[in-house]
Amino acid sequence: MLTSNTPFDLILQNIGKHITLDPTEVEFFISLLESKLIRRKDYLLQPGEICKTENFIVKGCLRTYSVDQDGVEHIVMFGIEDWWVGDLYSFLMATPAQYYIDALEDTLVLQINKQNLDLLYERVPKFERFFRLIIQNAFIAQQNRINQNLSFTAEQRYLEFVKKYPHFEQRIPQKQVAAYLGMTPVFLSMLRRKLAGK
Amino acid sequence: MLTSNTPFDLILQNIGKHITLDPTEVEFFISLLESKLIRRKDYLLQPGEICKTENFIVKGCLRTYSVDQDGVEHIVMFGIEDWWVGDLYSFLMATPAQYYIDALEDTLVLQINKQNLDLLYERVPKFERFFRLIIQNAFIAQQNRINQNLSFTAEQRYLEFVKKYPHFEQRIPQKQVAAYLGMTPVFLSMLRRKLAGK
DNA sequence: GGAAAAAATTAAAGTAGTTTAACAAATCAC
């Protein structure tokens, strides 16, 4: 089983980090998923739509972002392989989304809709624990980010980003990194030159 | 029951919003709590300590903050009545805390330690759901804050804060509001004068 | 493979927010 290679290996491994499922539960869980391919530059979600699914990324890279009154994009999160992505508020409340989610690379996700997730909670309550743990981790990461946004200069934020996500730099265009870090692409370019010259 | 007035009413009501407990479960839950009074300006937690408890505020006001390399304080969250507060990472990982938590007013909290919380999850699995819901809401609020920190000017952030927490302004010194919003107290004072003159 | 589009770089001028410092007002603690 460890060496098999189905589209579900990654998600089962992700779940296995937190809870243990028996084969029936695995099968039931998998039966609730749908897979979807999002091509580069296509949207998984746009503001005003209702976010119908939570999405586990099997392969690829997504970004969740908003666009301000001046048309500038601000990235709330990136998602890569092994991450869960969605507009949680829209999903839970069945309310119009406030974020765009689009693909920076061709991306394969496994989706679970609200009805199926509720069914899953009911039939396999262990998943309450699983999603509690997932969201606890996300909460902690976000709190760190808030703290750094308050405490750090643009340069410090950039250096921390590179340290924390060393592989992101090869993968994500610099202007997207700037939109995540809360600075302009021009300023990030200047920072990088300055840092390179050290 | 609705009109009784024990120290536990508020927390039971808080829980009742999300899950339903039978009397045995209520009693068991309450048996796991300890109450603690934190006097104004005293610490509930300091960096380097391990955060031993999650804390429900019955009365009063706490702030969670960090101090940067220049000695400037940055507030990650405020907590008032009916909120849960702690350094979640330190609590979960039994790792030295990175935040201070202190009291802006004399504050009464109900505390549950990790061992008791684990016991609670085991004996009353519904609490997995409860804390999942609590943290989901906290996650959504934080994501909003990140988005606003990226998208908004200092003025917009202040106006949103006042709109979202109208009662906080009477209760929390202006310099603390500034430390939460990511601006200097001097600048917030200037903003307020400008806005008042409109 | 090559034209077109998107991303990155550079420089210069501009601005939102900071810093410092001095004073005024409010709050605290005895």
Next chain:
DNA sequence: GTGATTTGTTAAACTACTTTAATTTTTTCC
């Protein structure tokens, strides 16, 4: 209640970051 401490205000000088715009480099895609 009052002196001491903390908080808030104002103004002026300063700076981290933005804006604009022109140029170069890289990537896309038919």
